[in-house]
Amino acid sequence: MFRTILMLLFWTIALPLAVLTGFPWTFLTKDVTFLYRTCMWGAFTGVRIAGVRVQTLGLDKLDPARSYIFMSNHISNLDPPITLPLIPRRTSVMVKKELFSYPLLGSVMRIGALVPVDRGNRDAGISAVREAVKVIEQGLNMTIYVEGKRSFDGRLLPFKKGPFYLAEECNVPVVPITISGTEEVMPKARFAIQPGTVTVQFHDPIEPADFGDRDCLMAKVRAVIDSGLPPELQENSSQKSVASSR
Helix, strand or coil, rough: CHHHHHHHHHHHHHHHHHHHHHHHHHHHHHHCCHHHHHHHHHHHHHHHHEEEEEECCCCHCCCCCCCCCEECCCCCHHHHEEEEEEEHCCCCEEEHHHHHCCHCCCHHHHCCCCCCCCCCCHHCCCHHHHHHHHHHHHHCCCEEECCCCCCCCCCCCHHHHHHHHHHHHHHEEEEEEECCHHHCCCCCCCCCCCCEEEEEEEEECECHHCCCHHHHHHHHHHHHHHHHHHHHCCCCCCHHHHHHCC
């Protein structure tokens, strides 16, 4: 709990400083780069203060000059502050549309090309995909947690279809990401952070020529993300255990 409090205290101090310096600069220049880098540094530093060690695999497979759609599993509130700072160049994400109603924050998020989404409205989800297409056309990355919500136990939940419509529309490579360890460090139902190691694995990009149809792409991404989970959390792990014991 002590390390969790230290992390929150750091963020409490760092956030106003980022706002006081980054917001005016962003409004003056219409360039969110400084604020983005400051926020990414603050997010990752806070996690390290909490005693979380991050092991990264596969970043060398990515070309920093290309745009990608990153599709990740989602286990914990720690996933974004761990994962997003690792993405090469700037990435956009989908955020609750309600946040855009705050005057200053909403304006900055629009400058930063974040995508508003109403998770309870199917038509709004389609609109969010269209907005995400515009973001990728600007040359930015897009990072999506494809389950749409956090898993309680670290096993994969059903995937949302929207990200795969987006991939087909944009015709850019998809990079599956497997996060493992946050189910132990900070599971869904717990506030305190337990020091430990989290692994973020960037898998080989799936090129548009290899997508197949939408369902085929979804199955490929799911299989790849699942392959990076600990064996006991992988799909059909019970059947694998029975088979191996024979």
